[in-house]
Amino acid sequence: MKRNYMYIVLAYGLFLGWLLSFPYNGPVLKHLVLIHQVPIASFSLVYTVVPAVFLIIYLLFFQIKEEYAKNIMNWSITACIVGTVILFTLPTYYWYPVLAVMGIGSVMYIIGWSYYYTMEIPIDEKMRIMALVIIIGNSIYYVINILHDQISIGFLLAVIIVPLIGAFRATSNIAVNNKIAVELEHEPLPVKLIFVICSFLFAVNITDGLTFHAIYPSFDQLFVEYFTFYGIMPYIITLVIIFFFGTKLSIMFPVFLGTSVLGLAYLSFGLMGKNWYSYFITETFLQMGWALLDLVLWTLFGLIASIYGRPLKICGYAFLANLLAVFAGGLLAVRILNKLDNYFIISAAFAIGIIFISFLIVPWLSEAIEKDLRNKLFKTNLQNKPIEEISPLSIPLPQREILTPREREIAELLIQGFTNKQIADLLHISENTIKTHTRKIYSKLDVANKRELLQLSFSSRMSKGRSS
Structure with missing residues (x-):
């Protein structure tokens, strides 16, 4: 290291x-x-x-x-x-x-x-x-x-x-x-993505406050001698395993596993009641689930900050969600659940709800982060590569024959993700000339902006692939 x-x-x-x-x-x-x-x-x-x-x-x-x-x-x-x-x-x-x-x-x-x-x-x-x-x-x-x-x-x-x-x-x-x-980079923050992850963090960490106020007091007097020595051992062991094999795992796999294990902990608590085997099973599942989810969620915020910049701001949102979750979980347990006779069953139902929501959110979350990460790596590669080494590729475009050779050249570079300045440096012409050519390209291909140009190229590539 x-x-x-x-x-x-x-x-x-x-x-x-x-x-x-x-x-x-x-x-x-x-x-x-x-x-x-x-x-x-x-x-x-x-x-x-x-x-x-x-x-x-x-x-x-x-x-x-x-x-x-x-x-x-x-x-x-x-x-x-x-x-x-x-x-x-x-x-x-x-x-x-x-x-x-x-x-x-x-x-x-x-x-x-x-x-x-x-x-x-x-x-x-x-x-x-x-x-x-x-x-x-x-x-x-x-x-x-x-x-x-x-x-x-x-x-x-x-x-x-x-x-x-x-x-x-x-x-x-x-x-x-x-x-x-x-x-x-200081691009616009992905508000939707941050909101979803913070909401997920909030939902998961409510179980923290819920556990300390509703579950642990149920076991405290019966198995107090085990809390000190067994306690977080499953948590640490789980993280040690991830440390040695973490590079071989998809970042989203521990989310699925962690939410499932956390749900099993609440189910065991709700169904088995207060006895020694219920304690050990519940405690083991709780610690394993928290270890996996804590690790992935905090890693995700670091990953998003790597893509978009402003880590101080992004971490601030994460920590706010965490603090509010612990407070809300404690309030939920003390003010509501502990006053109900069947709060064991309610705890289990709450966990099942978290699992259901997690399995809905995680696939979208994984796709969004992987897409943004690919874009980040693509831009980084472009910025780190000398402009003299970059040459236009043959990009499928419908009606490319209506473009002049220079316009085709510029269109291909735009589709690859080059900025006007990079294209101007590569072709040894001014940025204003690039803008003029770009307007003509958009007009001839009947697109309004660069995004529509990319969509047009993608559609052309897909239709070409199907015809072949």
Whole structure:
């Protein structure tokens, strides 16, 4: 692994370990709350809702330049380090503003990291790198979850600070290839595609809040000793398998598998009730499903940012959907499901609904991303190839005989995806001359624009193929 890849992996992997272990409803926060005898719900709410409101304001009114990504990460992680020390040393009435600042800092750190993940990690390596990041984060969580109530409060502070300091060091060492940064395109964002993926992320992550408030409390008193040691082991093992075989998988296959396994978890919970085999089956399926879906969904956002640019904005939408889903899932469980006698069955029905929606969405999602990715790679190849090496191809066009030789030449280059400037450089004529020829081409072939010209060429190619 390249050194820069290693720094990118460690930066977020270590930060994620701290995040899962402490402020994100982690065991360390629960331990502190237990010591101080205060309710955890209000603190978790602050850490979720305040960053969500901040993200809404950021996405609506602000545009942060990618060049400030490292500064954003450094300031954010500094706020998290200071906040962690305050929570361990000061009275609980300081916790609310501190957790609010830490929540915003956590969100901004991850958004800043998304820029480096987008810019530096090749498309075919994104899933494996994301898997490794999540493995590191959850391994730290697993160790701290075992140790948190076995050591003194001072030693616990030292343990939880170490990942943050390591993440800060790794962040400081990340480098960016300026040439790649310059080449990042800023095309119009695919609003429809982002909306669909965010909606999918929202639907899947509602199960997170639902599980913590409706399913786990059902098992907590019966199998509490198993939660610490078994817990996320299926999650980590699933990601380890993906890390070693991730390059051989279609990015959409884990989505189908993950939603199916998650549905099986809810079905087992709904049908088998509260017993030891129900716990192990449900927990295994839950962790496997979350591992696959977490990996693919966050990889997808990195992939879309690689195609369209603006990773800070795209990651912001993803994180907002995630926060709103966890909040909505908890609200759904606490306010509605827990008050119903048959919430086991409702949970299973909810999971089946997610599976049904997923199998409707994923084929369209796969086709849309693959199409955009092909276009991106095509444009990149054109931009990286010297213009002198490019020659017109013989492109099927109906009524091509009504075009002059120069017009046929220009039409063929337009169909290949060349811009007016590239064609002008290749043919050694002005862009205005290209525009004049283009208008004549459109008029003679009875098309209105370049898109209709491409459709005409495609139709001609298809009819020629059928006749042969």
